[in-house]
Amino acid sequence: MIIQVTVGCSHNQCTFCGTYKDQKFRLKDMALIKRDIDEMSSYRHEFTRAFLADGDVLILPNEQILEIIHYIKKKNPAIERVGVYGNTKAILKKTPQELSALKGAGLGIVYQGIESGNREVLRRIKKGAFPHKQLEAAEKIKAAGILLSQTVLLGIGGTELSEEHAIDTGKHLGDMSPHYAGALTVMLLPNTELYRDMREGRFVLPDKFGLLNELRLMVINMKVKSPCFFTSNHASNYLPIRARLPEDRHRVIALIDQVLKKRDERLLKPEHMRAL
Template sequence: MRYEGAIYRPPSEADSLILQVTIGCSHNKCTFCGSFKDKKFRVRKFGEIKEDIEEAKAYAKYIRKVFLADGDALILSQKRLLPILQAIKDAFPKLERIGIYGNTKSILNKSVEELKVLKDLGVGIIYLGVESGDQVVLDMVNKGTKLDDTAEAAKRVKDAGIILSVTVLLGLGGVERSAIHAEETGKFLSRIDPDYAGALSVILVPGTPLAEAVKKGTFQVPTPYQLLEELAIMIRNTNVTHTFFASNHASNYLPVKAWLPEEKEKTLKAIQYVLDRKDPALLRPEYMRAL
């Protein structure tokens, strides 16, 4: 297998074969993200991808999940994507699911019918970075998306019968928009009603515009307890039908996992317990936080 640069994958793809079908992120402009800054976006040649699949075939009996990297591999056209999915399907008879990162644009480039074709070829889950339900915050961090478009993209994924897993980012509105970012994000999660929602916390990546803004004093990262307040506001404002919500990522100060709405009150009480005590021993230490 040939990998170019650092490879990122969702935690739930830890046991997947990672197949790098694109290099970098086609957007690559979010002010908080340093993941693909060292890569110029390009699509890998089908021949190279096929060689990687052939190499992995030696382990075919163990491969049940495949994750397509990098940042938004779903940006590939159907013409490019279908042969890749077919080759994966042919190579790994025990395959149960293919996962892929998508963004609003890459999803909206496909109709529900086209997404259904992807599903028939094994795509079982699409990971979508929503980041915030506050349009002011999205514009501020140069996400390049409009909430109505993201809601439509989320709907298409669900209409195609593909699992929708989204991430949001605590602290992205800074201290100034902390409460509104949390409230609007909770409401937006309710609007798109994802199967999975993960809340990460902002970590400053050196060299990114957001890290520079902090240096200049134009952006202030909320304190750990302000981030916990955000988490509580966000959860309080969710009104979903059946979503697994997790903020157990290494960037978070307090790991939370809950089925919403079933465990909403219990979870809010647990967060309030930590907020009332303000005991640092109840939080993940700073040195253990990571992206």
């Protein structure tokens, strides 16, 4: 069950993201949210998971999030887990007590977009959070007993910062050791600043094998302290991978090495099958 709770994203500055560009961030009217929940709940009786959209619902005051979660669970007693996107600033604004209250109410997973572990890349893409703050936020979520799922972006450093981005991101993921980590490939969307940078020659996206090399460097450097389910099976990627780290590290690196050695594009996902 996906319930739209907010409109847009409170940050809305990342240079690669065009999702909410024309929307001013706001909470939807609570009566309307409840009406949506009523309607969704009438479609099916056995919803077990709910997701609160849009960009970063966690930025809302706790009372509002709790009211929404309680209402969803009242209407759908089978709900086992509620998820939200949480950007770093939103997570850091919550106290440990507030996060525990959300966990107690049913918030089971937070999706945190990291994009990179390289400070310069994060500055250039205007992520609004540097690695030490992302780490602090990750630790807060895990300390509250909430599952943490993080995403990073292959290619976001461009050819100029490709290796630094991949190595630092791998190390950063290792330091944070989320329960889930996903690598997506940056897609250049016409309504974004990054697209303009590309058009004007300030940003060059690595080629397919350059992106694969980033994936390899990330996995090599991702020394997790606790089990992590790592995927690159998002539609934007050229080579889908599903791995349990640390145990699958060598298998994944060997697979990527094989593809890099052959440099055969037929081993990669065809361009027309890639999408957001």
